[in-house]
Amino acid sequence: MIPLNTNLQYLVNIAQKPERIGIGLMSGTSLDGLDIALCRFAGSGLQTEFELLKFITIPYNDHFKDEVRQVFAKRSADMEKLCLLNAYIGNFHAELILQALDQWGIKTIEVDFIASHGQTVYHAPARAHGLVNYPNSTLQIGDGDHIAVKTGILTISDFRQKHIAAGGEGAPLALYGDAILGSKKGENRILLNMGGIANLTWLPGDDLSGIICTDIGPGNTLIDAATKKYFNKPYDEDARIAYLGTINTALLDALLDNPFFWADLPKTTGPELFNLAYVEQAQQRSDTTNISPADLITTLSAFTATGIAAFINKYLPGEDIKLFASGGGASNPFIIEQLQKALPALVIADTRALGIDPDAKEAILFALLGNEALIGSPLKIGDNPAVLMGKFSFAG
Numbered sequence: 310m311i312p313l314n315t316n317l318q319y320l321v322n323i324a325q326k327p328e329r330i331g332i333g334l335m336s337g338t339s340l341d342g343l344d345i346a347l348c349r350f351a352g353s354g355l356q357t358e359f360e361l362l363k364f365i366t367i368p369y370n371d372h373f374k375d376e377v378r379q380v381f382a383k384r385s386a387d388m389e390k391l392c393l394l395n396a397y398i399g400n401f402h403a404e405l406i407l408q409a410l411d412q413w414g415i416k417t418i419e420v421d422f423i424a425s426h427g428q429t430v431y432h433a434p435a436r437a438h439g440l441v442n443y444p445n446s447t448l449q450i451g452d453g454d455h456i457a458v459k460t461g462i463l464t465i466s467d468f469r470q471k472h473i474a475a476g477g478e479g480a481p482l483a484l485y486g487d488a489i490l491g492s493k494k495g496e497n498r499i500l501l502n503m504g505g506i507a508n509l510t511w512l513p514g515d516d517l518s519g520i521i522c523t524d525i526g527p528g529n530t531l532i533d534a535a536t537k538k539y540f541n542k543p544y545d546e547d548a549r550i551a552y553l554g555t556i557n558t559a560l561l562d563a564l565l566d567n568p569f570f571w572a573d574l575p576k577t578t579g580p581e582l583f584n585l586a587y588v589e590q591a592q593q594r595s596d597t598t599n600i601s602p603a604d605l606i607t608t609l610s611a612f613t614a615t616g617i618a619a620f621i622n623k624y625l626p627g628e629d630i631k632l633f634a635s636g637g638g639a640s641n642p643f644i645i646e647q648l649q650k651a652l653p654a655l656v657i658a659d660t661r662a663l664g665i666d667p668d669a670k671e672a673i674l675f676a677l678l679g680n681e682a683l684i685g686s687p688l689k690i691g692d693n694p695a696v697l698m699g700k701f702s703f704a705g
């Protein structure tokens with residue numbers, strides 16, 4: 310028999326281990342920092358046993374954010390910048406991983422794999438680009454080969470392309486992690502993640518084949534953009550500004566008036582649609598260009614909560630449902646209060662109640678998808694693409 314080369318042998322070895330240690334990386338649409346989750350896995354699929362060993366978010370500095378913003382969600386950008394950033398982000402994420410491991414006192418040899426989301430720079434589902442003959446498309450950069458070579462750790466990356474190839478929009482991938490780690494027989498659950506964009510997974514307690522996982526609309530992206538523009542702060546910490554203003558209902562109605570909100574499920578979106586130009590157009594249509602910056606932040610915060618509540622009232626009405634929030638928006642008390650007000654029958658908690666750190670949830674998801682890529686089988690849940698995702702980059 311022809312011997313396996315060292316890379317294939319490495320894959321066989323880690324696949325045969327009773328447990329694997331993996332790092333999940335998420336760099337989301339908020340561009341706040343790199344989430345790094347060190348996880349232990351045994352088994353795969355619905356039988357996965359999981360433990361979060363360490364978690365850290367390493368904030369991005371302003372220089373890095375400005376660099377990424379030159380291409381982020383832009384219809385036209387400098388191709389050289391895009392090309393440079395692909396390699397630069399891979400290298401930079403590798404440096405941050407090494408820094409985190411050093412801080413935790415863990416050697417690279419102890420880590421079996423890294424699962425890296427990369428940085429989304431453009432998301433273009435067919436429904437949004439509307440071009441005949443072009444498929445759903447999405448682009449994440451920060452190449453896995455750079456991470457693998459610099460850290461010396463097998464890296465799995467670029468998870469979203471396979472989802473698209475198999476008929477999806479490339480997102481939300483939360484479905485797989487939520488079904489595996491967040492579902493419970495006999496309990497109707499909504500797992501709501503509010504990052505830059507809000508997305509939700511419906512996990513019916515009787516039969517998981519009824520699962521729904523979809524983006525809903527903006528999470529924090531508009532609040533962040535307006536807070537930066539009018540208050541020169543990266544975000545509205547603890548909703549301090551939102552509590553100063555009042556909700557402008559004319560503007561709120563205009564913000565909610567977009568075909569995305571009545572498009573078929575599942576649907577995905579991003580800052581390509583929900584950006585400051587979207588807000589300005591809604592202000593013009595509703596004759597509210599003169600409202601105070603505080604009223605604007607309050608209304609944008611209410612927009613996030615109202616969009617989510619309207620979705621739940623339309624698709625998931627019912628009494629016996631628990632909602633578990635995660636992502637940075639779970640730390641925004643104004644949004645949580647507005648949600649509870651609009652959904653009085655719902656029990657709202659955050660994912661800590663499920664043993665999942667709300668800030669770490671998406672990084673854990675990618676670690677879990679990495680574990681699936683190594684030892685799982687394609688998971689058929691509802692109508693969603695049953696595929697193993699991720700591309701392998703070897704250190705040598």
Ligand SMILES: Nc1ncnc2c1ncn2[C@@H]1O[C@H](COP(=O)(O)OP(=O)(O)OP(=O)(O)O)[C@@H](O)[C@H]1O
Pocket residue numbers: 335336337338339340341502503504505506507528529532533543544545546547548635636637638640641642671
């Ligand atoms: N204490 C807080 N008060 C208000 N908002 C907060 C707080 N902490 C975090 N946030 C919000 O959460 C955002 C970061 O959320 P998160 O890290 O979940 O987003 P992301 O992963 O980048 O986005 P996505 O999931 O859409 O890719 C911040 O930009 C901020 O708007």
Ligand SMILES: CC(=O)N[C@H]1[C@@H]2OC[C@@H](O2)[C@@H](O)[C@@H]1O[C@H](C)C(=O)O
Pocket residue numbers: 337338429432447479480481482483484504505506507508524577578579671674
């Ligand atoms: C294209 C892209 O990066 N989408 C993100 C984004 O951030 C939240 C929402 O929009 C979600 O659809 C997705 O991320 C999560 C991790 C997902 O795929 O489940």
